[in-house]
Structures are given as C-alpha cells and as structure tokens.
Amino acid sequence: MSVIIIAAIFIVGFILQIRLMQSPKTALLGNRIGAAFMGAAIIYTIVSYGGIGNSALWLWLVIGAFAGVSLGHVVKMIQMPQMVGMLNGFGGAASALVAIAGSSLYHAGTSWYLWLTASLALSVGMLTFTGSMIAAMKLQAIIPGRPVNIDKGGKLQQIMLFVIAVIVFLSTLITGIYVVWVVLLTIISAVYGVIMALRVGGADMPVVISLLNSFSGVAASITGFAVEDPLLVGVGAVVGVSGLILTRIMCKAMNRNLSAVLTGMTTVSNLRKPNNTPHSSSILKEINEKGTRNMKVGETVNSAKKVIIVPGYGMAVAQAQGKVKDLIDCLERAGKEVKIGIHPVAGRMPGHMNVLLAEVGIDYDKLYDMDMINPEFKNTDLTIVIGACDVVNPSANTAEGTPIYGMPILEVEKSKSVIVCNLDEKPGYSGVENTLYSMENVITIWGNASETVPTITEACR
Template sequence: MSIIIIAAIFIVGFILQIRLMQSPKTALLGNRIGAAFMGAAIIYTIIVYGGMGNSALWLWLVIGGFAGVSLGHVVKMIQMPQMVGMLNGFGGAASALVAIAGSSQFLGDASWYLWLTASLALSVGVLTFTGSMVAAMKLQGIISGKPVNLDESGKLKRILLLTAAGIVLVSTFITGIYSVWVVFLSIISAVYGVIMALRVGGADMPVVISLLNSFSGVAASITGFAVEDPLLVGVGAVVGVSGLILTRIMCRAMNRNLSAVLTGITTVSDSRRAENLLNVSNELEGFNEEKKGSMEIGDVINSAKSVIIVPGYGMAVAQAQGKVKDLIDCLEKAGKQVKIGIHPVAGRMPGHMNVLLAEVGIDYDKLYDMDTINPEFENTDLTIVVGACDVVNPSANTAKGSPIYGMPILEVEKSKNVIVCNLDEKPGYSGVENTLYSMKNVITIWGNASVTVPTITEACR
C-alpha cells in the first residue's frame, strides 16, 4: 500500500508539471518541477529494487545524464523536434528492454496476463523506437520527407498484425520458444514502425511526433504492468494520455483524421485540381507584377497602422527570429500596432515557434493563436509572412484532394496588403502550389529571411 501511495504522489507531481507548462509564465517552473520529480522517481526506483550498491548501474546513470546534458546544450532549438523524436524512440526502446528483462525472470511459470503485457510492451516499445527514428531522420533531412507507401493494398500490414497476434498467442502458453518469440515479435514490430513513419508526409509530421510521444508513454505503462511496478504504470499513463490529447489537438488544428494520416490517404493529390490552380496562378502573375511595380514597400509599411507578422518554419531554418525582433521594434517605434499570428504547426511540433520567438525576447503577450488572430486579418493594414507556406496557402480551402485540403490556415490574404518573405516560390512540405503569391494585394520578396527581413526594417525607418 505504501508503494501505491508514493507512486500516487509522484504522479500528482507530474500532473502538476503539465498544468504549469500550459502557461508561458509558469512553464519554466513546471519544467523544473518535472525534472525534480523524475530525478526523485529514478532514485526511489533504484532503492526499491536494491540497486544502491550496483556500481555498473550508477556508471550508466552518470553516462546517460552526461549525454542528456550535452545534447541539451549542443542541439539547436530548430533541431528540437528531431531530438524529441529521438527521445520518444529511446523511451520506447527502454520499455522494450525492460519488458524482455522482466519477463525472462519469470520464464516458465508466468501467468498468461504477465506474458501478454510483456508481449504488448515489447511490441509497442520497438514500434515506437523504429517509427521515431524514421520520423527524426525525415525531420533532419537524412531521408526524404515525402510519403513512401510500401503497402498500398494493406496486405503487408494485415500479415504483420496476424503474424504478431499468432506469435503472442503461442508464446503465451509455450514458454520454450521464448528467444524465438522475442526475435520475431521485435522484427515484426520494427518493420511496422518503419512502414508507419515512412508513409506519412512532412506536412503531417507534427501529428506523428505527438502520437509517438503518446506511444512511448503507453509502452512504459504496459511495461509497468508486466513488471508489476505501479509507479511506471502511472507515469507512463500520464505521458500516454497527454500525448493522445496533444495528437487530437493537432489533428483538429490540421483538420486531419488520424487514421488517414497514418495510412497516407491525405497525401494523394488531385493532379487536375493542381493543374487548374497553377493556371490561375499564371493568369494572375502578370497583374500581380504590375501591382508590385506600382507599390513601394516603404509606402505600404509607412501607411500601415496595424501589422500582423506570421512566422513559419522557414524563419527558423534561416535563424531569422532576431531579425524579426528588430522589425517588430522598428514598427512599434513608428507607432504601429504589431501582433504575431502563430499557426499550431508553424514549427515542426506544437509550441516550437513560440519558444523560438521567446529566445530573442519577443513578448508572449504579442503571440496570438490561429482562432484568435484570424478574425483580425480583414481589418489589418499589413501582414508580413516570414518563412511560412502551407499554413497561409489559400489552396487549403479550394484544392480538393490535395494534402492540405480542409486544413485551417491563417487567412492572411484578407489583409489590405501582404508582404511575403520566403526563400522561393516552391511549394511547402505538402507539395501544393501556394496561390497566395499571385494575389493582387501581395508583394513577394524571395531570398533568405535573415537577409530579406532587414530590408523591410530599413524601409520602415
């Protein structure tokens, strides 16, 4: 009973951490509380399992701690989604290893319940590891971010599921094939994880990252059942549930169906529709260039009284957040009202963009989410887009069958004037042409945002 009470205290601490991290003002405190409780949970677990005198255990604890601190200092904020993906994978791998080690101890006299939970923990853990590694490599650009469907008919997936179910069923009652069971179940789960991540395109990657975060918690929780550890069960459940809630929020923000994302259905484009959009874009191009020729950036900026800035992942890649801060300071010094519109998937994971902007001292009070800022665009004199493409693409409302169709966007085209500072006119991760660029109230400035944004700052002085 005392173990359950202590586990409950730790779980309440982690829930408090999550609650505090919902607000930028208390997020740092929440992060520290979470780290403190996690450290205490590790020490408590070592004591309970009699590991205080195990020198090898302490050695690996020091090595792991040093690696974590080093990664925290070396990894840039722009690479944080990749790091989160890798950490999700490591969590899944750890759960799988604990499930194997724990189940091997009761080999021969285990109940069906312990065998089943160990099997599930191993499956989910390995799937999380391989899926997370593929997702991290996609985000890093090591492998293509385009969807790769290796199983269009779904036959391979069904075979894998049936085979895994058969192996789990047999291994539950026939303990003599323990090592074969572990190998086959690990291989099947690993392949399934790779297929799941490969078939998802870059535009949907934030959903996958949050889902794999949930999987890592679920794997830990199931492992807790397998080794009969209530603390691991509870903490894993907290991570799993919070990850699922975040996944649901991300799906709603992108108007996605989770099953469609994981099966790659949302990545099938309507080629005829895309062609029509391109033709419309070409027809408007001449008019747009004429409009641009008659518009001086300085005149547009200086005549604007209200300005909304929309940052995207391209800004993060260019490391231009400092330049955006200079622009904001200049605009406010000129007496203009400045707000920043943040799309839920402006970065590679939820909250990524908010942290990038906070790093350079941009006040959180200036940041507005999509639902709050969208009604204000039609009354805004000027919107400046910096490194954002899919999240401001009007095609999301018209291009049926495209990867972004139905995805809620920041409605920047409703502003009186729009300045776009993107690297080039190529499509974003979705591969859908951005019709915003050819609209008559839009000025496009192509190039690296760290170079182009200062030109706007100079024009407002």
C-alpha cells in the first residue's frame, strides 16, 4: 500500500507540472518541478530496488546526467524538435531494454501475463525508438522530408508485418524457443517504426512528434506492468495520455486525419503552377535589389496604428527571431500596438514558435493563439507575415481536394494591408499555391527573413 501512495504522490507532482506548463508565465516553474520530481523518482526507484551499492548503476547515472546537461546547452532552439524526437526515441529504447529483461521472467515460470506485457512494451518501445530517430533525421534534413511510400497507403507493409508477427508467435508457442520471439519481435517492431516515420511528410511532423511522445509514455506504462512497478505504470500513463491529447489538438489544428498522416497521404507535390502575374512583389524586388528604401512599405508601416506579426517556420530556419524583436521594438517606439499571432503548427513541434520568440526576450503577453487573434485581423491596419505559408493560405477555404482544404488558418487576408516576408513564392509543404501573394492589399518581399525583416524595421524609422 505504501508503494502505491508514494507512486500517487509522484504522479500528482507530474500532473501539477503539466498544469503549470500550460501558461508561459508558469512554464519555467512547471519544468523545474517536473525535473525535481523526476530526480526524486529515480532516487526512490534505485533505493527500492536495492541499487544503492551498485557502482555501475551510479556511473551510468552520472554519464546520462552529463549527456543531458551537455545537450541542453549545445542544442539550439531551432533544433529543439529534433532533440525532442531523439529523447522520445531514447525513452522508447529504455522501455524496450527493460521489456527484454522482463520477458526472461517467463522461463522462471512467471505468469504468462507478465511475458505478454513485456512483449507489448518491447514492440511499442522499439517502434518508438526507430520512428523517432527517422523523424529526427527528417527534421535535421539528414534524409528527405517528403513522404516515402513503398506501396500506396502502406497497407501491404502492415499486412506483411502482421502476418510475420503471427507466424513467429505461433512458432514460438510450438517450439518454446522464446529467444527467437524476442529477437524477431524486436526486428519487426523496429522495421515498422521506420516505415511509419518514412511515410510522414515534413508538414505533418508536429503530429508525429506528439504521437511518438505518447508512444514513449505508453511503452513505459506497459513496461511498468511487466516489471510490476506502479510508479512506472502511472508516470507512463500520464505521458501517454497527455501525448494523445496533444496529438488530437495538432490533428484538429491541421484538419488532419491521423491515419492519413501515418500513411503519408496528406502532403503532395506542387498542385498548381505559381501565379506569374506581375504584382507589387516584382516592383518591390526590383527596388530592393537597387538598395533603395521602398516608399510603399514605408507609407504602409508608418500609417498603421495596429500591427499583427505572424511568424512561421521560415523565420525559424532563417534564425530571424532577433530581427523580429528589433522590428517589434521599433514599431512600439513609434506608438503602434503590436501583437503576435501564433498558429498551433507554425513550427515543427507544438509550442516551437513560442520558445523561439521567448529566446530573444519577446513578452509572452504579446503572443496570441489562432482562436484569439483571428477576430482581430479585420480591424488591423497591417499584418506582417514572416516565413509562414500554409498557415496563412486562403486556399484552405476554397481549394477542395487539397491537403490543406478545411485546415484552420490565420486570416491575415482580412487585414487592411499585409506585408509578406517569405523566401520565395513557391508553395509550402502542402504543395498548394498561396493565393495570398496575389491579393491587392498584399506586398511581398522575397528573400531570407534575416535580411528582409530589417528593411521593414528601417522603413518605420
């Protein structure tokens, strides 16, 4: 009973952490509380399993802590999605290793239930590990971000892997050679994790990162059943459930079906040729190339009283958040009201954009989510889009049959004036041409955001 009470205390602490991290103002405190409870849980586990005198255990604990602290200092904010993906994978691998050890209990005559849960934990853990590694490599551009389908819809792989798993399971029951089961189950789960992640396109990475985070928790929870540890069961369940909730939020924000995401059926190549009709962007490009301040941009910026800035992943890639901070400071010094609209999937993971902006000291109070900021665009004098494409594409409301049709977007086109600072006029990850670029109230400035944003800052002086 005391073990359950202690486990409940730790679980309540982790739930408190999640609650505090829902607000930017209390997120840091929540993170520290979570770290403290996790450290205490590790120490408690070591003590309860009699590992105090195990020098090898303490050595690996120190090595792991050193690696974690080092990564925390070395990894840049732009690389945070990759790091989260890797950490999800490490969590899955840890569960798989414990499950492998737990599966050996069956030979000692332990209940088949423990062996079964160990097998499930091994499957989910290995799937999480390989899937997370592929996702991290896609985010790091080590492998292409486009979806890779060996067969349409991925049904052939699923059927083959399921049939192989059943055959191996039956043969194991007949022969009694459970080592074969563990080895082949590890291989099958690892292969499926690779296939699952390869099928997902770069635009859907926020969903995948959330799902893999959930899988790591589920694997840990099942492992807890296998080794009969209530603390591991509860903590894993908290992570698994929160990850599933976040996955649902991400799917809703992108108007995605989870099965479509996992089969790579949402991201396509360029559906329509770019609109080459001359408009204000060609004029601005010519003026900017001559090194002359654009009078139209200056007039638009200086006449605006209410400004909304919409950052996207292009801003993150260009590492232009510092330039955005300079722009905000300049606008506010000129007496303008400035707000920042954040789409739920503006980065490559949930909350990524908020972290990048906080890194350069932008006040949390200026950040507004999509539901809060959308009603304000119609009363806004100027919206400045920086490195965002699909999340501001009006085609989401009209282009039926496309990957973004029905996806909630930031309604920037309703503003009186819009300035777009994107790299070029090519479609985003969805492959759908952005009709925002050709609207009459829109000025486009093509180029790297770290170079184009300062031109707007200069114009407001």
